[in-house]
Amino acid sequence: MKFIQEFGRYILMLKEMFSKPENRKVYWKEFMHQCNDIGIGSLGIVVIISVFMGAVSTLQTAYQLVSPLIPKSSIAQIVRDTVLLEFAPTLVCIVLAGVVGSKIASELGNMRVSEQIDALEIMGINTKTYLILPKIVAALLVIPMLIVISAGLGIWGGRLAGQAAGIISTTDFDKGLLNSFLPYNVFFAMVKAYVFSFIISSVPAFYGYYVQGGALEIGRASTKSVVVSCVLILFADYILAAILL
Amino acid sequence: MIEVQNIRKGFGEKIVINDVSAVMEDGKCNLIIGASGSGKTVFMKCLVGLFKPDKGSILYDGEDFTAMDDASRKEIRKKIGMLFQGSALFDSLTVEQNVQFPLDMFTNWTLGERRKRVQEVLERVELKDANKKYPAEISGGMKKRVGIARAIVLNPKYLFCDEPNSGLDPQTSMVIDKLIQELTREYNITTVINTHDMNSVMEIGDKIFYMYKGDKEWEGTNKEIIFSKNQRLNDFIFASEFLRDAKDMRMLEQTGKIDNNRNMDDLIR
Secondary structure: OOOHHHHHHHHHHHHHHOOOOOOOHHHHHHHHHHHHHHHHHHHHHHHHHHHHHHHHHHHHHHHOOOOOOOOHHHHHHHHHHHHHHHHHHHHHHHHHHHHHHHHHHHHEEEEEEHHHHHHHHHHHHOHHHHHHHHHHHHHHHHHHHHHHHHHHHHHHHHHHHHHHOOOOOOOHHHHHHHHHHHHHHHHHHHHHHHHHHHHHHHHHHHHHHOOOOHHHHHHHHHHHHHHHHHHHHHHHHHHHHHHHH | OEEEEEEEEEEHHHHHHHEEEEEOOOOOOOEEEEEEOOHHHHHHHHHOOOOOOOEEEEEEEOEEEOOHHHHHHHHOOOOHHHEOOOOOOOOOOOOOHHHEEEEEEHHHOOOHHHHHHHHHHHOOOOOOOOOOOOHHOOHHHHHHHHHHHHHHHHOOOOEEEOOOOOOOHHHHHEEEEEEEEHHHHHHOOOEEHHHHOOHHHHHHHOOOEEEEEOOEEEEEEEHHHHOOOOHHHHHHHOOOHHHHHHHHHHHHHHOOOOOOOHHHHHHHH
């Protein structure tokens, strides 16, 4: 029953988010601010995760491919597809659910508790449009970009680790990358990126916006938003794979 | 003028505001007083539209705020300024940006015009050298001033203040009270103040509404309050020996039987 109530409230929040902005310039400024916060703010962690994720993939794939009948370039193919299909969109988005999601939930929660949202309401501003919509649109714009960067860096990390460990030469790796490449995999990764971006931004916004109480509740809302986002990402990951692959 | 007609508000089974009617006049400080849990804050939130009353109407200069569509309500809200108990300043903006925010959102003025207005308002609330500071870097009294500056920057017709003196020392409280009173008179604003502060009641209470368990128990002015025979009001207002003595002195003063040479030593005993 509580789940249905919360889900209904979430849908209403999304619906009420679409209204005419009071001043386009101020909304644009807020949107750019969010793009910077979500995109540039998360770039460091995305770079680190992606490079190591690719590097470990290469080492572990090589470890499991013991047959001399399988060409070395297969390692690159496996790394490429693993990174594209799963690691870059899903793993990075789970990390971003923690980084970006907790920030969104605690920011809105703090604004709610300290009556800043009430102050905006009294001014005659639609707070859902002003506070939530720019976050979701910014996430939909910059998180897929981060996923593209992550995929590129992941593959590059794998190439680097393969060469450094003497497992596969860069020539073989590059050859493997081009073998049986399916552009559809990129499309699939991007579909995942958009769906996950929406989850990462809208779920924490919901929990933060409707916080009631004090500092303790802000912490709880932040944690809950990350947990729910992660579960939804994994669930959506399965559904998308079942439908699109 | 704000006219409240028989509003009722409850949460579940609990009735928090019970058929309250009141008239808040222009150019006056209308104070809502009452013990914690008496329904003052809910009453004020109903007035500004943060809560929708279950019954009754709220008229802003004759226009029924409770029956309006969202667009019309937005127009009324643009005429409302509000000072919150915790000031509710935007943490990520400087003092100057906080005050400028309503201008950015609702006017088409040039940046120069907006900055000039911000400066005017900050000077009006006597806030100097804090323009570039963030809310976390200024004192409670300064935050209240910034809150007032933000509330009046669009020249509101109605000003709401939720416990403007909470957390302030007596001297700063007086300054904030006087500032609100001056602004009310200067711009002929309808000011509604929620307060616990008895100093405010006596100093700026042009009209006072006493709430008791969701009902309006008493209504009058700061001149009348000391002569009130309402026991609950007297128990609330003059809770301490000191305040009861002060009341006696004020009564004597107003009936012309006071010895003007009597000093605080007599009062403290």
